[in-house]
Structures are given as C-alpha cells and as structure tokens.
Amino acid sequence: MAAVGEIPVTREELEHLLQDADVPVLLMVLVHLTGERTWLEAPYLPERDISFFADESGGLSEDIQQQIRSAAADAVLAFHEHRLTRLPEPSDEQYAEMMNVCVGEAVPPEYTTMLLEEMGMRDRDPQWNTKPDEQALNDFEVLIVGAGMSGICAAAKLEASGISYSVVEKNPELGGTWYENTYPEVGCDVPNHFYSYSFRPNPGWSGYFSKGEEIESYLETCATEFGVVEQIRFNTEVIQATYEEESASWHVELRLADGSTEITTANVVVSAVGQLNRPKCPTIEGLGTFEGPTFHTAQWRHDVDLAGKRVAVIGTGASAMQLTRTTADVAERLLIFQRSAQWAIPSRDYHRTVSPQKRWLLEFVPFYASWYRFTLAWRFGDHLHPTIKRDPEWPHPERAVSRRNDRHREFLTDFIVSELGDRTDLLPKVLPDYPPYGKRILVDNHWFRTVGRDDVDLITDEIERITPTSVVTEDGKEHAVDAIILATGFEATRLLWPMDVVGREGKRLHELWGDDDSRAYLGLTIPGFPNLFCLYGPNTNLGHGGSIVFIAECQVRYLLGCLMHMLEQGLASIECKNEVYEAYIERMDAEHAQMIWTHPGMDTWYRNKNGRVVSVMPWRLVDYWEMTRAPNLGEYLTMETS
Ligand code: NAP
Secondary structure, three states, X not given: OOOOOOOOOOHHHHHHHHOOOOHHHHXXXXXXXXXXXXXXXXXXXXXXXXXXXXXXXXXXXXXXHHHHHHHHHHHHHHHHOOOOOOOOOOOHHHHHHHHHHHHOOOOOHHHHHHHHHHOOOOOOOOOOOOOOOHHHHHHOEEEEEOOOHHHHHHHHHHHHHOOEEEEEOOOOOOOOHHHXXXXXXXXXOOOOOXXXXXXXOOOOOOEOOOEHHHHHHHHHHHHHHOOOHHHEEOOOEEEEEEEEOOOOEEEEEEXXXXXXXXXXXXXXXEEOOOOOOOEOOXXXXXXXXXXXXXXXXXXXXXXXXXXXXXXXXXXOOHHHHHHHHHHHHHOOEXXXXXXXXXXXXXXOOOOOEOOHHHHHXXXXXXXXXXXXXXXXXXXXXXXXXXXXXXXXXXXXXXXXOOHHHHHXXXXXXXXXXXXXXXXXXXXXXXXXXXXXXXXXXEEOOOHHHHHOOOOEEEEOOOEEEEOOOEEEEOOOOEEEOOEEEEOOOEOOOOOOOOOEEEOHHHOEHHHHOOOOOOOOEOOOEOOOOOOEEEOOOOOOEOOOXXXXXXXXXHHHHHHHHHHHHHHHHXXXXXXXOHHHHHXXXXXXXXXHOOEHHHOOOOOOOOEOOOOOEOOEOOOOHHHHHHHOOOOOHHHEEEEEOO
C-alpha cells in the first residue's frame, strides 16, 4: 500500500488519472478509505462479469462512475494530506462483503483469508512461539537447491525468520525458467500483477503479461531487496544428496563451475529445481543428421539469424504459441509441425501495456493494487475448476467432459473461427479433437492468425524422419528447411532428475518413483527421505488456474512451519509417515479419476506413461492452501536432537 505522504499530483491531475481506473477496484478503495457503507449498495453495485478480463466500468453508467471517481479523489487526497487519520480496518465479514460487491458475485467465505493474504492484507508467514537463540539458529543449516521463483521465495522467508541457509544454483544467474528461456516473445501467460510475490507487489509492470526479461529482473530485485543474493552460489549443481541417519543430515555433492566437486552438509535440503527445465528432445529418426541449426526453445541460439530462412517449428505448446508470431515475421517461411491442435483463450490484455496512469494508480492510490490483485486472484483462481470435472452422465464425452465444459468448447471454437477469418479451410487442422482444458490451456498470441498467413504452413502429417536438409512426413512429402526449432517441452515427469537423492537405508528416490512416477505428501515430503522438502514437487502444478507463485508461497509457509517446529522442539529430523503419504496419494488419485486429464483418449504431459497424473493437482487452490496452512507434526516421525 502507498504510504501516507505527499501525493505527487494536484487534484485536477488526480481526477484525470482516475479516469483510467478500474471502477470496481476504485469503489473498494473508496469503501476502504472511508468505511462508508453507501458505496456497497445500489446504485453503485458493479455487474457480475464472468469474462477473464472484466469490463473496467463494472457495467455502471457514466454518471455513477464519475460519482465514484470524484468521491475517490476526495478520499485519496484526504489520505495523502493526513486528513484521514484513522482508517477503518474492515472485519473479515466486511472484507467478504466488499469482495462480493467488487466482482458482483458471491465469493464463498472459505476464500476470504486466502484472498486477503494474496492482497497483502494478511501476513502469510508463520511466527515463532519462542524464537531459538542465535547459536541454535546458526547451528541449523538449510540448503536450497535452485534460485528460481520458488527458491528465492524460500530464501527470502528463511532470511526473515533468522534460520541460516544457503542456495546453490546451477546457472550463472538467478531466475530459473526466466533466466533459461529467451526465445522470442517469451513471457508469462498468467497476469503479472498476480504472478508475483504477494509480499512484494510490483506496481511498475510494463505489461499485463510481461515478458521474461522483466520477470527475471523483478526476481533479481526481490533477491537483492530480501538480502538473499549473497547466499547464492552460482554455477553450482547438486549431483547427489545422501541422508546420513546418524547425524540426521544431508551430505550433498556439488559440481562447481570448473568441473571439480565438493561435499557440503545441511540439516535440511529444499529442492526448488522446478518441473520444467530439462529440455525434452524428440527421438525422430535422422534428427542428428540435419545440417542446419537445430535447437530447443529453452536453449535458444541467438547466434542463429533466422531472417530469410525456412524455419521448422516442431511442437505447438505454450512455448510455440509465444514464439511463432514474431518468428513468422522474420523467417522467409515458417513450417509448423503439429501433433495435436491446441485450445487457446482470447486475452484482451495479452498485448496491452499498462498505461502510465494505471501504473501511477497502482503505486500511489492506497489499496488499489491490493484490490486489483484480488480481482485477478479471483478470476484466474478456481473459477474453471468445475469446468474440468468429468460428468459421468454427460452424453457427449467425445467432445467435452460436461455440459459446462461443452459451453466453453463452443465459446473457444467461435473464437478460433473468428480468428481464422477467410482461412476456414484450416479449421479441421486447428480445432482440437479433445475437450478444452484437457491439455494446458494457452493464451492466444495470434496463433490462428499466424497459421493463416501465406508464408506459414501448418503441417499435421506425422513426422517420419529428418534428412540433412528436410523434414519428411508420413504422407511422403519432403519439406526443405534451413533450421529446426524443437518446441517439444520438458522432462516434466522426471522430477528432481538428474539429481541422485539417497534417503534413509540407502533408498534412492528414483527407485521409489521409477522413471516417471513421482509422489509426495502435499507434493512436499516423502517417507524414507527425512528433512527433504520439494517445492513445486509432484502434483503441485496447476492445470485449472491460479499462479505457481501462489503455490510456492503455500509450500514455503508449510516448510517454514516445519523448520520452526524442528528448531523450537529440538527435533533433529522429521519424516512423513508412510500411512499419511499413502492415504494422500490414494485420495489424490481418486480425485484425479474425476478430472479431465484422465478422460479417455486424453494425452497430456501431466500424465506418466502408465496414465497416472503426476504433474498437476486435482485440488482447488483453496483446498491446497488449507492443506498447507500449518504442518501437523502428528503426520511425521520425529527424532529429537541427541
Ligand atoms: P509442451 O507444452 O509440452 O508442448 C510440447 C509440444 O511439442 C506439444 O505440442 C507436443 O505435442 C509436441 N511434441 C512433443 N514431442 C513431439 C514429437 N516427438 N513430435 C512432434 N511433436 C511433439 O512444451 P512447451 O510449449 O515448452 O511448454 C511446456 C510447459 O512450460 C507449458 O505447458 C507451461 O507449463 C510452461 N510454459 C509456460 C509459459 C507461460 O507463459 N507461463 C510459456 C511457455 C511454457 P502433443 O501435444 O501431441 O504432446
């Protein structure tokens, strides 16, 4: 929230700036600043708007909007001129009512606290009961593996709690996925004012969906501000981690930049290695014989000039969605090899920049950024969850999983048709033959317009082989190309790979999980592997909405809760009980049996080769938030420090 102080504009300028405000958000600012109930009643009630990008007018008449803006200008000025001395702090019930009014629909009370945390109105951090002395804190060491979004979040919270920690990062810089992926138009398809730490909002995002470089720079700023950069050892990769029962500690083998190795020890290891950073390259006959440049999207070759070249893109997932538009502009010809068509949602804000006026509002109008974040967290949260549940009674499983899902199919199909314009001949190729949301939903980056260009070919025949100069499809056609881009995704089902993690009694994580069947209680802890926590671990990806930053914050809170218990109670180790783990997996798999990803015929990287869903969670965000709110040590085997 903006601090009370000089407001850098006049009343007239403020009124001008407020013309750009999102009116339902501004209405909440007004209620928040004045405590006046009149603003929560007709004629000021915004209309319900079920679209992802709601109309900023709230469906209110121009006259009512102006009344809200004018009253808000008074309140904001009074706030900055110290005339509002005691701001009324809404109760949870009042907050719940404000939330309902803001989005024009009932926000169930179970969401209130979760959303208040998202808004930065409630602290998400667990607190010490009795903080241990310096010595005890310093004698306890946590090793975080990875300095991406989750690792930095964990480091920031450990730093604030006083628990000593260090971070190892295999790359020369922090940022994880946002450091590694540099393909054209790389960016986030989750709105940035929500895809950012709740405890470190950024009013300055240049776009509603910012690009990778800006997100990486945000993470760098966070890491610097939270004082964690000094604790990161770059160019340092974990090769093996072995738990030693006698000392209840992990012995971790590191590979340093010069190739040498080193052993370090830690009481607790936190894996923050992500799920999507080991490129998956297809095994296509002859791929290695291709004479031109061939590279994966996550290893973009900036030294290769694609201008004037015939460029093949293999794969049509989220990365391809982002890079093809501008690559088509550069290349002489773009050949897209598609195995599956993709559903994509239209997004009004995807290409829009945030106006300077809006950025000003986000920075200086008290509570504006919080209430704006609330609207995003609500709209991009659990809304879609019922749409991806299978209805066993639904009579058309070949096209949708429920009536509701079918309505989404109609809407998204209409969108595709409207985007194709006169290229309706492409419809059979681009219309997916599986229900919407069955694979990760994409945000449209002019995909359908791009594939309709005269200089773009969308090839749906299966690739048979690759020759030194071409891609040959099974219809016998030879497509001459100069460069091949592999947009074929990541080794998402091989979690923590290629690290070798050895738990109690020499048990290896990859023996327990097999090649692709990772499991963990809450996605975080595993029997036989005491004092090991996985952030963004098995089944913690999101397939229906939300932001992975939210999941990271839930997990870090849980982690911190465990560490505080350990330190306060003098526990050398904690280990998830087997029965707790088994019961959780059983419950989760049963839940997954009702979800779209296990729908007959559905093929997605969320599932392993046996069809078990290992990547995404079946839960609503609010369920996972509740499950990870505070650890129950009764679910763990504990051993006291001797
Ligand atoms: P992806 O979604 O896994 O897509 C891979 C694509 O390659 C799919 O179209 C797949 O087809 C195709 N493919 C794989 N192997 C193939 C083969 N042997 N022959 C032909 N086609 C093949 O990969 P991605 O686009 O890199 O994205 C991975 C994940 O990263 C995303 O789902 C998302 O979670 C994350 N991501 C996020 C953003 C963001 O904006 N937040 C951006 C990029 C990536 P099938 O569908 O038939 O398997």
